Amino acid sequence: MGIPIYLHASWFIIFFLITLSLRTQFTSQHTDWSPAQHWALGIITSIFFFASVIFHELSHSAVARHYRIPVASITLFVFGGLARISREPDNAKQEFNIAIAGPLSSVFLAGCFWLVARYFHGNDMVHAAAVWLWEINLVLAVFNLVPGFPLDGGCILRGIAWGITGNFTRATKIASTAGKIFAYMMIIFGVWQALNGNWVGGLWTAFIGWFLLSAAQESFMQVAMRNTLTDVRAADLMTHDIPTVTRDMSIEEYVHEVLRTGRRVHIVSGPVRPVGLITLHAARMVPREEWANTSIQAVMLPLDRIHSASPAEPALGVLQRMQSQDINQMPVISEGDIVGMIARDTILRMLQTRLQLGHLAEQ
């Protein structure tokens, strides 16, 4: 389907733990097998389990693609699988269908493995693996149906709430609140289990609860941010006064310029048009004794390598790019000319102000 599938480093931990626990289970249930058979079947069953998880995520992805919503990637990590769907669905029905596809695919797989376990008796090992796999796929389906964000059940709940209220933000609030309640329940249950002697299982449950809690909060924040900055574009937030320096200036002179004005980013102008961007950070990479003999042109970022925004780009997109690249200032370029500068904290300030005002407006 053209969707890249990634393994996060943390996945190797869970792969090892599941393989280990399968080996232990097979060792106690099938004493007639050799240790090599216990290990081999543990590894193979574990691979089939993660193939099932990928199948589950691909089912979400297939439905999303059906609605022309691109899927960026699928990642396996310590708590399972995650399909990164590039944007929110257009309506409640799409949300519902994308979400329900996952649990349905897990129920389907559980059925397939159940059939193998029920009717295939030629080989003990195939039978043992099939029994474990049909049960785990059913568990996966049921757990994912819990009605709390970010589980599939949470998206199903949001789809239903969105359909009823017609309000995406309110539906998100409902689903993420349900997700938080479920996450707290898991944490409390996990701690209780741990205190009653089941340390490993209890801590694991509490950890999943903690992960779900932060994911529920984050998904709500993202929606709030998106709604808040929805009509703001780069041109609205950029400053038109663009500090400029000439390219033959030495770093020594440039540092003086920074000290004089307090500005840390400058456009480097060439004979006709700008040629690059210089920051105090880049200038300070040069050893102190070479400042007088090095021109800023040698350390500037050439214009074609700078991350830039266009005036019409949505502010939220600019903010996300700045955060992922860890940059604080971005020139806004229109038809090859720098028309302004946009700063990360300006966008954040706008976000904060609007969130506060939005809160006041609701009261």
Ligand SMILES: [Zn+2]
């Ligand atoms: Zn799912």
